[in-house]
Amino acid sequence: MAYLPPGASDNAVSVRLDEGATIFDLMDSHQVPREQAHLVVCNGLFVPPSQREGYRLQDGDVVALWPPVAGG
Amino acid sequence: MSWAGKILRVNLTQGSCTTEALNRQWAQEYLGQRGLATKYLVEEIDPKVDPLSPENKMIMTTGPLTGTMAATSGRYSVVTKGPLTNCVACSNSGGFIGAEMRFAGWDMIIFEGKSPKPVYLYIVNDKAELLSAEEIWGTSVWHTDEWLHAKHQDPMLRIAAVGRSAEAGCLYAAVVNDLHRAAGRSGVGTVMASKNLKAVAIRGTNGVANVKDFGKFMQAVNDGKKVLADNAVTGQGLPTYGTQVLMNVINEMGALPTRNMREVQFEGANKVSGEAMHESRPSDGKPNLTTNAGCFGCTIACGRISTIDRGHFSIENKPEYWGSSGGLEYEAAWALGPDTGVDDLDALTYVNFLCNEDGFDPISFGATLAAAIELFKEGAITTEHTGGHELAFGSAESLVWGAETLVSGEGFGKDLGLGSKRLCEKYGRPELSMTVKGQEFPAYDPRGIQGMGLAYATSNRGACHLRGYTVASEILGIPEKTDPLETTGKAGLVKAFQDATAAVDSSGLCLFTTFAWSLEDIAPQVDGACEGDWSAERLAELGERIWNMERDFNLRAGLTAADDTLPKRLLKEAAKTGPAEGRVNDLDKMLPEYYELRGWSAEGVPTDETRQRLGLS
Ligand code: SF4
Numbered sequence: 055m056a057y058l059p060p061g062a063s064d065n066a067v068s069v070r071l072d073e074g075a076t077i078f079d080l081m082d083s084h085q086v087p088r089e090q091a092h093l094v095v096c097n098g099l100f101v102p103p104s105q106r107e108g109y110r111l112q113d114g115d116v117v118a119l120w121p122p123v124a125g126g
Numbered sequence: 127m128s129w130a131g132k133i134l135r136v137n138l139t140q141g142s143c144t145t146e147a148l149n150r151q152w153a154q155e156y157l158g159q160r161g162l163a164t165k166y167l168v169e170e171i172d173p174k175v176d177p178l179s180p181e182n183k184m185i186m187t188t189g190p191l192t193g194t195m196a197a198t199s200g201r202y203s204v205v206t207k208g209p210l211t212n213c214v215a216c217s218n219s220g221g222f223i224g225a226e227m228r229f230a231g232w233d234m235i236i237f238e239g240k241s242p243k244p245v246y247l248y249i250v251n252d253k254a255e256l257l258s259a260e261e262i263w264g265t266s267v268w269h270t271d272e273w274l275h276a277k278h279q280d281p282m283l284r285i286a287a288v289g290r291s292a293e294a295g296c297l298y299a300a301v302v303n304d305l306h307r308a309a310g311r312s313g314v315g316t317v318m319a320s321k322n323l324k325a326v327a328i329r330g331t332n333g334v335a336n337v338k339d340f341g342k343f344m345q346a347v348n349d350g351k352k353v354l355a356d357n358a359v360t361g362q363g364l365p366t367y368g369t370q371v372l373m374n375v376i377n378e379m380g381a382l383p384t385r386n387m388r389e390v391q392f393e394g395a396n397k398v399s400g401e402a403m404h405e406s407r408p409s410d411g412k413p414n415l416t417t418n419a420g421c422f423g424c425t426i427a428c429g430r431i432s433t434i435d436r437g438h439f440s441i442e443n444k445p446e447y448w449g450s451s452g453g454l455e456y457e458a459a460w461a462l463g464p465d466t467g468v469d470d471l472d473a474l475t476y477v478n479f480l481c482n483e484d485g486f487d488p489i490s491f492g493a494t495l496a497a498a499i500e501l502f503k504e505g506a507i508t509t510e511h512t513g514g515h516e517l518a519f520g521s522a523e524s525l526v527w528g529a530e531t532l533v534s535g536e537g538f539g540k541d542l543g544l545g546s547k548r549l550c551e552k553y554g555r556p557e558l559s560m561t562v563k564g565q566e567f568p569a570y571d572p573r574g575i576q577g578m579g580l581a582y583a584t585s586n587r588g589a590c591h592l593r594g595y596t597v598a599s600e601i602l603g604i605p606e607k608t609d610p611l612e613t614t615g616k617a618g619l620v621k622a623f624q625d626a627t628a629a630v631d632s633s634g635l636c637l638f639t640t641f642a643w644s645l646e647d648i649a650p651q652v653d654g655a656c657e658g659d660w661s662a663e664r665l666a667e668l669g670e671r672i673w674n675m676e677r678d679f680n681l682r683a684g685l686t687a688a689d690d691t692l693p694k695r696l697l698k699e700a701a702k703t704g705p706a707e708g709r710v711n712d713l714d715k716m717l718p719e720y721y722e723l724r725g726w727s728a729e730g731v732p733t734d735e736t737r738q739r740l741g742l743s
Contacts, residue, residue: 064396065374092358093602098380098705102607118378122358124602124641125369125456126595 057086077106080117093120127336128190128655129153130233134254136247138321139180139239143247143254148233154658155741157665159189160216161632161672163205163234167214168675170236173682177209177313178320180240186227186286186326187235189634190656193228193334193422196347197354198636200225200422207683208312209320210297210490210545211564211588214679217300217314218592218631220421220429221307223284229330241322246274246287249328259324266290267302268483274327286326289484292319294535296543298490298566306452306482307421312565312587315485343654350639350647351425357642359604364428364638365418369456370400372569373464379601379610380704381574382460383567385467385519386496387560387693390571390701394469394520398459402471403432410435414471416450421636428638430454432475440476440526452482457591460569461492466499467519477529484533490545493566495528497546497558506553512538560693563588563685572692572711573701575600577608577616579711580720583690584620586676592637594623604641611705613712617719625669632672671740674724674732678742687730690717 059067071080077096081088094101095118101109111117133146149166156162163185175181184206191199202224208215227235230251244263245256262270267289274285284304292299292315299315300308309315337343354360363371376382377395384392396402403415412433420427432453434441441447454462454475462474481488495517501507502517509516515538517524531539541549546566550559560567565588572579577596585593596619600610608619626645630637633652645662653660680689691697696711721728725736732742 065399065401066396092363093375095375095378098378100379100601100603100607100610102603116378118374120371120375121367122363123367123371123375124359124363124598124604124638125372126591126597126638 057084057090059084071111074110077101077109077111077117080111081119086119090121091119092122094118127338127657128194128334129158130228130231130336132232134232134235134249136235136237136254136256137239138237138241138245138256138323141241141256143256145252153190155668156672157190157629157632157652157668158233159187159192159201159203159632159634160205160218160628161668163187163203164214164216164672164676164679166234166236167205167207168679171207173207173679174684175207177207177212177317180321182207182317184237184314184317184321185234188224188227188233189632191651192634193225194337194634194655195344196423196635196651197351197425198421198423198639199634200424201634201636202227203631204301204309204314206314206317208314208587209316210313212683213563213587213685214676215312215314215587216631217309217311218637219301219303219307219309220424220636221304222422223286223303223326223328224634225422226284226328226330228334229332230328231330231332235326237321237323240320244322244324246325246327247323248278249326251330251332262324264290264293266483267485268305270325271305274325278327280329282329284328287324287485288315288319289486290533290535291484291486291543292316294540294543296486296532296535297545297548298487300481300485300487302482302485308482308485308487310487311489311590337655338657339654343651346650346654350643350651353647354425354639354642360426360639360642364426364641367400368418368428368430370403370430370454370459372456373399373459374401375601376570379574380701380706381571381601381610382464383560383569383571384464386465386493386500386558387567387571387695388500389703390574390706391703392464392467395464397469398463398471398474403430403454407435409437414475415453424636426636426638434472434475434479438472438476440473447476447479451479454478457568458488458492461489461566462525465492465496466525468522468525469520470522473522473525477525480529480533486532489568490566491529491532491542493560494542494544494546494549495525497550497560498528498542499524500558501550501553501555504555504558506555511541557694560695561589562692563689565589570597571701572696573709574704574706575610576613576712576716577610577619579692579696579713580616580620580716581623583692583713583717584624584720586673586680592627594620594627596620596623598641605644611709613715617716617723620720621723624673625666627669628672629665629669632668667740671742674736674740674742677732681731690730
């Protein structure tokens, strides 16, 4: 929550990215430390750490980031 | 040693309290708490017994590490035959009373028979007596707690009690201890009330003696605490966000059961999420979350303490709810929120307070109300049944009214106390009940998390996430990430989680440690404290023995493989949105392999070979 960009409401914000931007590009452009994002989900599907650098985002993708979490 | 070596047997019919030596042979085979108390139960009762008859027994039990220096050592369980499921029931709780029981010198308390009049059990160290509870019968857990503290003039007295819902026969009533911790599921509180036992009040001043090798034990305990502190989930995630942070995660992944499991994503999830609990309310400028809290000896402290906006419609004229109390955990928030379609965080919190105050399981209540709302929508329940009240998905008023009516035990409150299965049967639409073996589902839709479908279908206490939490692997990647939409490999995953969980539940430690610990971290702690040689393998095997013992009890109680199933909705009606869109739960692809891995016949019965291997008679 501490890293939410200005203008976010309900913990979400729409962003414009350059063509071919990756998940890491997205995080870097909003100063989200890479090691803080434990759970990265794109359109509801888990993106493992090894793929985040090369994962290219498409128009309309919904990316969700969480710190280390668990429940039960 | 670490076990106190002493059991208190309370015969409520006769009003007697007697001391017995713990069966040490069984302790080596079943460790403690869930395993050992279930062993006592299956040896002492007829599996076909009516759960609410005096012939059923109820055991309050600690594990050998309860009350020790180990992290999260505040756990105890209530073991009995459950009225909601007619299966073996074992509900685990934290707080402080478990440790207090050890400080008073007891491993477990076995309650049998039924008292002719309401009583409570009062224990001060080795002295135990039954005292009259007539003055507090018909009052809430919170009132009972206050009354007992005042009567005995002892602020350190630890209390577990049942509330008005249990007395009124609600089939999913809980035993609540330390005001807002609960042995919550399967109706263990209903059994307690059926015995005319209102409360158990314990004061222990002796500490836990008998640790086998203190140096070795403390080394293992300190190593374990370091692992918990260094782990991102148990060191930061759980204390900061609590379990409620899962609301948005599970919704995003398309596995948040919504409106009686008709959908798998809830548009209002964010409003009732862990994140929302941190945000200041526009109305009074304060957040719902007041602070986090821990159980005895816990270095994680995942608990939530919340405060409701005084101007909220549910409490504006009820100052008794203006203070802070136990707040929403994820499962409760889900059942009271998305499953009923309600996105009013303070309404959920108020109903959660009522669950604590009067001792009923928020998961079963929310899910039962969700079924009632669907029955109402379908015209099977009308305002004639509800005394003029409209029930609607998304209505915070329906939610609040439903909970208050349940507590009253009158009118439609009696129906809500039946649980979803019996309610839907009563109104002629059994297919609308989202239950397994009579118990309501928790907060993970098995269409979006396939392994959980198998875990629910085979759980020995009906639909439950705490018997095999494959969510850890399928969603959170602990210990390894598996694909939630895949069925391959899930039979083995479910079995491994079920066995390991049974072992942890028998130790006195909290299951939440397993986000960081494996049995490899727990074994040295057990080994340092308890007589015998304890390895991770031995604990896993012990877990498997417990699982099969519970299974056996259920089979003898009359259950069959046909009960290892899911509601038709989850097997036939595909998820409408999200990553699991178009998917149902493919239970039939996992169940035969699961039986085989368990060493059970195609009818789900443990084979002679399996029994022999596990030392079950
Ligand atoms: S992790 Fe949470 S539930 Fe477990 S002992 Fe600690 S505070 Fe209690």
